[in-house]
Amino acid sequence: MALDHEPEAFDVFAVLELLSREAPPSHYEELVERARRSGADPTTVERLSEATRLALGIHSAHGRRQQREAGLSALVDTARDLTLPYDLDTLLKLIARRTRLLLALDMSYISFHEPGADYSYVRAADGHATALTVGFRVPIKSGLGVDVSTNAAPIWTPDYLADERIRHSSEIDRVVRAEGLRAVMAVPLRQGVRALGVLYAADRNPRHFTPDEIALMSSLADLAAVAIEKTRLLDQTHAEVIELELDGSRAKATLAAARRLNDTASRLTDLVLEGSDLRTVVATASEALECGLVVRGPSGQVLADSGPMPALDHDEVLKAALDAHAGRAPVLLDGGTWVAPVLAGSEDVGSLLLHPSGPLADNGERMLRLVAQTTAVLLLLQRSTAVAESQVRDLLFDDLLAVPQRPAQQLGERARRLGIDLDQPHVVVVARPEGGSQGRAVVWASSYALRTGGLKSVLSGRIVLFVPGTDAGAAARAVSAELSPLLGNPVTVGSAGPAVGAPAVGRVYQEAVRCLDALTSLNGSGSTSSVQELGFLGVLLSDNHDVEGFVDSVIGPVLSYDAQRFTDLTRTLEAYFASGSSPTYAAESLHVHPNTVSRRLERITELLGADWQKPGRALEVQLALRLQRTRQTLSEQRASGRQRRDGPPGHREPGGENSGGVGD
Structure with missing residues (x-):
């Protein structure tokens, strides 16, 4: 390869010229080769070869330096990128x-x-x-x-x-x-x-x-x-920042939940201090928790409820309530319902059932405990108030039953302060438990008296209740229906009334006691009855011997029918029983055809009912006929005596109206 610019001499300067031009290594080799071919002396060729060797070394070093610089530049760029x-x-x-x-x-x-x-x-x-x-x-x-x-x-x-x-x-x-x-x-x-x-x-x-x-x-x-x-x-x-942000969010959520818990606690406390009832407190808590709530008493009775609550198995709830009270902590049922204990110290006041609309929040259990505590406080306050009021009410009932009785006006005023109107009809119920806990019966009686707006007392081991109403028999059955299952034993209940006014309370109480004693004498322990339901025995047991009421209740429809239609159904009944319940002999004594007696007996059955000829009812009918006959005879005798004293019409005894004498 020919050089672009050939040196004019084969010396060191030619090598330096190539070096200055940064010529490739092949040019140096061609320079030495041309010098040999041109016949240059060996010394010159040797010096030129040595110079070429040195120049190539410089060239190589310069290349490495450039490569190093390029690498360092690339390294700097890489560092910048990193x-x-x-x-x-x-x-x-x-x-x-x-x-x-x-x-x-x-x-x-x-x-x-x-x-x-x-x-x-x-x-x-x-x-x-x-x-x-x-x-x-x-x-x-x-x-x-x-x-x-x-x-x-x-x-x-x-x-x-x-x-x-x-x-x-x-x-x-x-x-x-x-x-x-x-x-x-x-x-x-x-x-x-x-x-x-x-x-x-x-x-x-x-x-x-x-x-x-x-x-x-x-x-x-x-x-x-x-x-x-x-x-x-x-x-x-970055992960720590994210975690801190999450912690901050959780802290904000916790703070918001704490504020909500505090607001709910304050609201429930205000309701308790304002005297709100349990139903209002439960409704407020149900709204705050967005759930269904039920407060149950120690025996499982529902005291208050609010919000939707699914159907629950009674035995499962009872077991969960026992576990909750034993562990003093809420228990979760399979269906998502919580059962929390309502405790006053170590006393079981009841249980709280909570069914949330969704999963319970982190502070949900704290909120549940708060509601349970508030419920316990309210129940204790109500119980304390009820106990204090119950003592006042018991004293009033004892004074109504006392002999001699306090002035009726004073008793009436005390009763009105307790919300009881003695001028309204009340019945007296006397109950004798035939077993079970006497203390439980007394507690129940206090609760029952408050619920019905009446009074209670305990005399000679008997529960005495004074409750509003006119049907003594229905009141006795209601007491038996509640008290017997509670005690798990039969209860004998006698009742009487109604009584109107303070003076009548003691008398009706004595009638109720005699009714209870009559049930005992008749082997009727565990049964219920009122004086009116005992028939003629009730007439004998009653202080006022309400003969007219008894006669009207037994044969009143027959007497009214005779009075309105001028018939002889009453006389037919008397003849029927006098002849040994024989329609034929009754017809002979009445001088009528037997068919007439039969028709009259059919009419009597329509008036008195189909069971009037049964032994017990027949006895009451005969007693009522005798009492009616006796009343009629006595009435005629009183009318005859007045006629003898007054004389015939228009006759005036000596020393009459203006004589100033005294009649016999």
Whole structure:
């Protein structure tokens, strides 16, 4: 090849001219060859060869310096890129690509150590074909990685598979062979004394790495380690910031829940202090908790409820209530209903059932305990008020039953202050439990008297109730229906009344006691009855001997029928019973046809009912007929006596109206 500008002489200056023009090495060789061909003396050729050798050395050094400068420039660019914010995976991919391009190699990858494991795994790779993929496990006791980790210095080989200095592993060799790799260099990624991983660079041709390339690779590894650590710290900081934000959100939610709990507590406390009833408190709590609520007493009775509540198994609720009271903590049923104990110290005041519309919030159990505590306080206040009021009411009832009785006006005023109007009809019920707890019966009686707006007392082991109403029999049955299941034993109940006014209370009480005694004498323990329901026995037991009322209740329809239609049904009844219940003999005594008696008896059945001929009812009918006949006879005798005293019409006894005498 001819030179573009041939030197005019074959001397050092010609070499310097080529060097100044940064001519390629082939031009220097052509200069020496031309000098030989031109017949220059050997000394000149030798000096020219020596100058050429020196010039080529300078040229090579200058090339290496340029290469080093280019590498350093690329390293600076890489460092600048590594300062940008990346997530860890993106940063590792960038480092792998920069490594491959910086050294003009075929492939690069990064492996991280797995703490406590005997392998490392590939986190990023660039230029790979198929075998070496992200996630590939690299054994740490073989390959270049073991020497890098041991010596903490770069390790390289011009031909990996042919290098016998390396502790080979079949697994790594298989991957290297599949990728076609030959020259491999590995440098450690370290942050201080802590090893992060290994940076690998590889070529698919044999290659001897220069010291500059090894230094450049080491510098890149140091920069990469700093960037990796910075990214890790940033990721950790970001995670901590997110956690702090979550903590802040949770704190705000907790604060809002605490405020809600405080507001609800204040609202419920205000309701209790204002004297609101249990139903109002439960409704307010149900609205605050957005749930259904039921307050049950110690025996399982529903005291108040609000909101939707699913159907629950009674036995399951009872068992859960026992567990809740034993553990002094709410119990969750399978259907999502909570059962919380309502406690006053160690006393079982009742239980609270809560069914939320959704999952109970974090402070839901605290809210549930709050409602249970508020319910317990309200029940205790109500019970204390009821006990105090019950004592006043008991004293009033004792004074109404006392002999001699206090002035009626004073008793009436005391009763009105308690919301009881003695001028309205009341009945007296006397109950004698035939077993069971006397204390439980007394507690029930106090509750029953308050519920019905009446009074209660306990005399001679008997529960005495004074309740509003006119039907003494119905009142007795109502008491038996509630008290007997509670005690688990029969209760004998007698009743009387109604009584109107304070003076009548004692008299009606005595009638109720005699009714109870009559039931006992008649072997009727465990049954109920009123004085009116005892028939003629009631007339005998009653203080006022209400004969007229008894007669009207037994044969009143027959007497009214005779009075309105001028018939002889009453006389027919008398003849019927006098003849031994024989219609034929009754017809003979009445001087009528037997068919007439039969028709009259049919009419009587329509008036008195089909059972009037049964023994018990027939006895009452006969007694009522005799009483009616006696009343009629006495009435006629009183009328006859008046007529004898007054004389015939128009007759006036001596010493009459103006005589000033005294009649007999």
